[in-house]
Amino acid sequence: MGEEALARPVLGMIGPTRRDKDLALAQALCEMLRNRILDGLWRHGEKLPGTRVIAKDAGVSRWTAVMAVDMLLAEGLVETRRRSGTYVNWAGAGPELRPSSRPAHGQSETVKPHAPFAVGVPGLDLFPMQIWRRLQAKRWRDMPVDALQAGHDGGWPELRAAVAAHVGSARGIKCAAEQVFITAGMHAAILLVSEVLCRPGSVAWTEDPGYFRTRTALKAANLAPVAVAVDDQGISVDDGRRLAPKAPLAVLTSTYQFPTGVTLSDARKRQLLEWSAESGSFILEDDFGCEARAPRAATLPLAAMSNAPRVVYMNTFTTTIFPSLRLSYLIVPRAVVDRFAEAVRRADRYATIPNQIVLADFMAAGHFAKHIRRCRDAYEERRGVLESALRDECPDVVAGPPLASGLHLCIRFKRRIDDLAVAAAAQDAGLLVDPLSRFYAGPPQETGLVLGFAGFRPETLREAAKRLGNVLEAFVVQPDRAAAGA
Ligand SMILES: Cc1ncc(COP(=O)(O)O)c(C=O)c1O
Structure with a gap:
């Protein structure tokens, strides 16, 4: 040195x-x-x-x-x-500087992915690397031969059991380990669900605004995504019924709608289940980010409701462990377990096993639950720091209190400001902000910014908010830069 x-x-x-x-x-x-x-x-x-x-x-x-x-x-x-x-004893550079992982939502591949305010980046600085390393080394010293074979249909049995126990206690979902399918990321999970539950060429409801990778995955599975409006109660079932009443699948985010942060209301949950029962459609519930923040009212996912026979639950370890692990999971209804297992076998849709074993050990020893608690506290602090820094630095621009998930804030502009132009100017200032309009499949209804905070330390957030304030100031004082478009 x-x-x-x-x-x-x-x-x-x-x-x-x-x-x-x-x-x-x-x-x-x-x-x-x-x-x-x-x-x-x-x-x-x-x-x-x-x-x-x-x-x-x-x-x-x-x-x-x-x-x-x-x-x-x-x-x-x-x-x-x-x-x-x-x-x-730190195997990774600080999350803001790590250059190697995939870009945040809506950003070009050339942009450094972990600049503030990249969305979907968890607090990698909080991850107990030492514990993971120790568990990994221990496992590789004594790796069961079985782990070196392919062919574990839904994933490593102990991980499936650990996930079933976790969703039982944390999300109120009662399921057996065999209903859990570990996949290599969300894209793979959506391909699997589409293949098992839909005929090629069918339509599928998606949220508007929504996660664009959901639409990409559905298209890759030969389905046609239909953009269904989202309001302050979550996805609009009336809009979905109007656009595609017989769609075999609806994909939605429930606890924290992505990217708005809205929680799916109880009334909407009832409407969704009624529609599913009437039309025989399946609902793929993406519970992204549910661990990062305690739900506002103790909201349970659709999959925890007793009358939800056609709900498939999806979640990821991207935000609770680390993104490069590439492990997500599905909880599928008992009635379709065999079809899912068969589809995994047929298309060789296995997720790598050794990491699953380490993750199972991590969960069984209580580290997962502890890490989630630690992250929640840190994210609470980071969110508070960003909210107050934005109040100080951007008072003329931000409309109302921002909506927040546990990982990002969604701010809307008071006036019509072109959020794509803001994002480009922010990028010049070393900031990675996602324009809200990019999350719309059709014409954007609102403009604003989606700002990830979970992956950044408080002092980084304060400093970045200052820079964002400077960027936004130019859009407020120079009306000619404030586009009428959007
Ligand atoms: C809405 C939503 N769902 C799921 C995921 C997780 O995807 P994956 O498991 O492929 O990392 C993300 C990642 O940012 C997301 O934004």
Whole structure:
């Protein structure tokens, strides 16, 4: 590791007592070191300079440097090796800087995917990497031969059981492990559902605005997505009935509609189940983001209702573990379990098994539930920070309180501002904002922005909100830039 001089912002901090002062200095130094690790300047496995060097470079006492390194140790970002020293123990760069994963919604492939406010990025800085690594290493030391074979129809049995237990306690869904099908992401799940439940060429309800990858997956399965309006109660069943009363499938987000954050109302749930019973249609319920925030009223998914024989439940580990794991799951009604198993076999739709085993261990040992609780608290804080920063930085632009899921905010503009132009200007300022209009299949009814907050630390969000405020200011003071389109 290079021993370049550390910057010295810590010198200016003087607290009221000696002890307070030492602690403040140590915290400031710890933050500086932490940023070096999270920003990828100090890489995983590299040796830290000794505390004597750190102290000298930062202009603090050795004792302060020791305290700062101890704080990093407690956070798990570094580890000590006996008689050798202290090493970086963080396998990924900070979430904002990781360049390798897929782009956020609606953005071009060339854009860095983890700039603030990328949507769908969970708090990767919160993920207990050490525990995962330990479980993974343990499993590979003693991997059952069975795990090396293909042919586990719905996934690794212990993971299917762990998922069934999780949705039972967390989402009120009563199901057996054999009803759980682990898939390699949502796209694969939608292909499987479409293949089993619909004839090629059929229409399927999708939400408008909605997740564009849902439409892409349905099209890939040779179905024709029909854009059904969403209002403040969720998907409009009247609109769906008007447009495609006999559609064999409706795909919708329920706890937090994507991207508006609206919760599907009880009245809409009843209407949906009535329609499903009348027309024999299936509902594919995407419960995306339900773990990230406690539901406003203790809303249960459709799949937890007793009279929901044609509801297939879908959820993902993208937001609760990490996106590159590529594991999602379906809970299918008992009556169609065999058809799903047969379709998995026929089209070789298996998801990789070794990761499923590690995930099963992670869940069985209680780490999953603990991680979700930790993320909820952090996301609550991050959401609050972003909401108040937007109030301060963009007071003239944002209409009403933003709607929030556990992972992003959906803000609407007070006046007609072209959100595509805002997104382009924001991109020049290093921000990845999703224009609301991009989520509409047809002409957008509203313009605004969808801003992911879960993956970004509070200080990053504050600073990014300031930059967004500057971007938006130009659209307010220069009416000619505020397009009439949208
Ligand atoms: C509405 C919605 N559903 C599902 C997913 C998860 O997709 P996957 O499991 O393929 O990562 C996302 C990802 O951002 C999403 O936005």
